[in-house]
Amino acid sequence: MLGISVFLGEDLAKETIDYLRSMKNSGFNGVFSSLHIPEDDSTKYLERLTTLGSWSKNLGMELMVDISGSALNKIGLSFEDPSAIISTGITGLRIDYGISNQVIADLSHSMKISLNASTIADTDVAELRIAGADFQNLEAWHNYYPRPETGIAKTVLIAKNRWLKQLGFRIMAFVPGNASLRGPLFESLPTLEKHRHMHPLAATIELLEDCLVDDVYIGDPEIDYKTQLQFEAYFNEDRLxxxxxxxxxxxxxxxxxxxxxxxxxxxxxxxxxxxxxxxxxxxxxxxxxxxxxxxxxxxxxxxxxxxxxxxxxxxxxxxxxxxxxxxxxxxxxxxxxxxxxxxxxxxxxxxxxxxxxxxxxxxxx
CATH class of the missing domain: 2.40.100.10 (Cyclophilin-like)
Known part of the structure; x- marks a missing residue:
């Protein structure tokens, strides 16, 4: 699957839905967002999240949201009520820290759950099995790295992904955008350091061909129109x-x-x-x-x-x-x-x- 990122720090505009439609037509079927939010913006984030969820659902796109327990509570949602989470349009949660494996296992029976591919360990997998997790709904998502020089090496990514594949995980990694970059650093959001500011399609092909990655998301808010045409040609028509x-x-x-x-x-x-x-x-x-x-x-x-x-x-x-x-x-x-x-x-x-x-x-x- 190909996906894009939409962040909720500002009100969603017509340009956002237009971009979603355009990217959907180019073969992108996933949306990633984050709910790591400041205290005073919680009400705005719930409204924006619900809008994004509605747009994604209407377009037939999955919506995966990066979340912590405290951020979820700030907008009036709870892990104990997954149906309320799903009602916002969210189809999956990316779990990073501060959430027990038992809660993750319980949630996996209601929606997709993505684990932090870079930090998951044997002990986590064992605990999830004991807790009765539905591994069909568990995926492994790598991080993106805003600060230059902190992205991971290709050899490290491949080694980790070999292990994750042996466990049966579907794997996702990020590539940079090349139009609107996310602040405050504006240095792009790749998983691999070598991909920083690289052509997004070239980075995507490398992840899919060499790195045992199944799904690729654009980490930054936007790619330019020429690059969109190149993604569409490659994935819809097998043409570079x-x-x-x-x-x-x-x-x-x-x-x-x-x-x-x-x-x-x-x-x-x-x-x-x-x-x-x-x-x-x-x-x-x-x-x-x-x-x-x-x-x-x-x-x-x-x-x-x-x-x-x-x-x-x-x-x-x-x-x-x-x-x-x-x-x-x-x-x-x-x-x-x-x-x-x-x-x-x-x-x-x-x-x-x-x-x-x-x-x-x-x-x-």
């Missing part, structure tokens, strides 16, 4: 959408735009468009030798003989070649996506634009 800037002196940029497929015998150094050489594009004149840094979009010219017309994207720095025209460059923020191309991967190259939600939609669908 890449944005590029044209090479100023090239006459051939338009030729490389559009849909491609990485060859089933993938090269080490480049992504090769499988059908490029079968396009009728006419003679490609040499445009001069240029170095090919990672992310260069290239078109083989007539000097390459039968390879003329081949379209490639470089996967690392390659030297200039008089037989190869550099016609565009993948934008810097999309470069990490190049590390996740499998054999036969569908992809699309579009010119980079300053997109906003609701603008240029028809151009990209």
């Amino acid at each position: 959408l890449l944005f590029a800037t044209p090479e100023k002196r090239s006459a051939y940029t338009q030729i490389v735009l559009g849909n491609h497929q990485n060859r089933w015998d993938p090269a080490r150094d480049v992504l090769r468009s499988a059908a490029a050489r079968f396009k009728q594009i006419g003679i490609v004149q040499p445009e001069g030798q240029k170095p090919r840094p990672k992310g260069s979009v290239t078109l083989d010219n007539q000097l390459y003989g039968r390879y003329a017309g081949e379209i490639q994207i470089t996967l690392h720095h390659l030297p200039a070649d008089k037989k190869v025209n550099v016609v565009a460059q993948i934008i810097p923020e999309d470069i990490p996506l190049l590390d996740w191309f499998a054999a036969g991967q569908q992809f699309e190259i579009q010119l980079n634009k300053d997109l906003k939600r609701g603008v240029y939609e028809n151009e990209f669908r």
Whole structure:
């Protein structure tokens, strides 16, 4: 599952529900929020929580809320009355500290409960079994880390997740946003430190492919519209959408735009468009030798003989070649996506634009 985060420190606005709808349409089915709240905001938080719960329910999205016992009591709810919690629209609780394993076990018979994946121990699992917990409703959620240098290492995450998988847990981790970041530090909210400020989709793919993670949530309040389109293309259509800037002196940029497929015998150094050489594009004149840094979009010219017309994207720095025209460059923020191309991967190259939600939609669908 993919999910987003909505925080309740301010009143929910029309932009929030619009974002929820948009992300739902892009394949996101979960919402995460937090009820670790200041004393004087408790009444506002209950109203905001109920609104968020109603919106999530109407959109068919699950709502997981991070909670402590004291915060729940402040808004007039109690672990002893799970039906009242569910009535707000909450479908699950993320339990962190100060709540006994017996209470967790009891709650697991009414709703999903996510445990702190980073701190759960053998003793907790044993106590939950003794307390009769419904393990079908228990999940393991990792933390996000607002302060730079405090996110966990990939090796640590994988080791922990191997153990959690052996116990049968479904596992969730966070990736950063790239539009509206959460304060007060505004340094993004990843689980892995290496993902801080990384492209959210690249970070998501790494968690799913390498780290035994089942579900990924955006930790920050928002991703930008281009990134939303990239998530939608990847998860709904199995297509990696890449944005590029044209090479100023090239006459051939338009030729490389559009849909491609990485060859089933993938090269080490480049992504090769499988059908490029079968396009009728006419003679490609040499445009001069240029170095090919990672992310260069290239078109083989007539000097390459039968390879003329081949379209490639470089996967690392390659030297200039008089037989190869550099016609565009993948934008810097999309470069990490190049590390996740499998054999036969569908992809699309579009010119980079300053997109906003609701603008240029028809151009990209």
